[in-house]
Amino acid sequence: MSPVYVSQHPLVKHKLTLLRNVETEHKKFRELIRELAMLLGYEATADLKLRECSVQTPLATAPGYHLQEAVGLVPILRAGLGMVEGIHEMIPGAQVWHLGIYRDEKTLRPVSYYNKLPVEPTVQVCLVLDPMLATGGSAAAAVQVLKEWGVSRIKFVGLIAAPEGIETLSSAHPDLPIHLAAVDDHLNERGFIVPGLGDAGDRQFGTG
Ligand code: PRP
Numbered sequence: 001m002s003p004v005y006v007s008q009h010p011l012v013k014h015k016l017t018l019l020r021n022v023e024t025e026h027k028k029f030r031e032l033i034r035e036l037a038m039l040l041g042y043e044a045t046a047d048l049k050l051r052e053c054s055v056q057t058p059l060a061t062a063p064g065y066h067l068q069e070a071v072g073l074v075p076i077l078r079a080g081l082g083m084v085e086g087i088h089e090m091i092p093g094a095q096v097w098h099l100g101i102y103r104d105e106k107t108l109r110p111v112s113y114y115n116k117l118p119v120e121p122t123v124q125v126c127l128v129l130d131p132m133l134a135t136g137g138s139a140a141a142a143v144q145v146l147k148e149w150g151v152s153r154i155k156f157v158g159l160i161a162a163p164e165g166i167e168t169l170s171s172a173h174p175d176l177p178i179h180l181a182a183v184d185d186h187l188n189e190r191g192f193i194v195p196g197l198g199d200a201g202d203r204q205f206g207t208g
Pocket of ligand 1: 076077078079080101102103104108110130131132133134135136137138139165191199200201202
């Protein structure tokens, strides 16, 4: 089964509570998604590989490090978009590869509609970004695309998950680390995470 990391950071818990609140308006919601993505991204990148180097300070030469691996940020459209900016600020050299996947409202199955990945992989590590892991179908499909592209190290970074989504994703990809802010209680009959936070795409983009 996948290793599942649920952040215990007080800032994550505090900000997630604000995010869940039905009174939180779109602008604040987007800010919180960005901030939570930064915090979870920090935790999810703790094992990035480094190359030793040296750096000249104003006084002397000091030992230093550079990131060794090329990192890809892979938001699942639409809701994953809001998670890109914060992590991209911390890893400005990261590549951003969008995957368009929506969930069919009736079947709850993922439908892929956008993928412009080049033939050969250009990164070694990918962070798949999506605030919601509901049935897990969209995330599992995105990870499958990246595996077929040839990426060797993939992680999922989300905000909230239903137990059903974790089960599906980790069954499909047992080697995939899953980073979350919280695991919620269950999925309702419409496939919504309960208690959840509503529709993360609609709440970010004002379309709900
Ligand atoms: C939501 C969410 C995830 C997906 C999760 O996207 O942002 O991508 O559903 O559901 P799953 O785990 O059951 O696959 P949605 O289909 O609403 O598309 P949108 O982000 O474009 O609104």
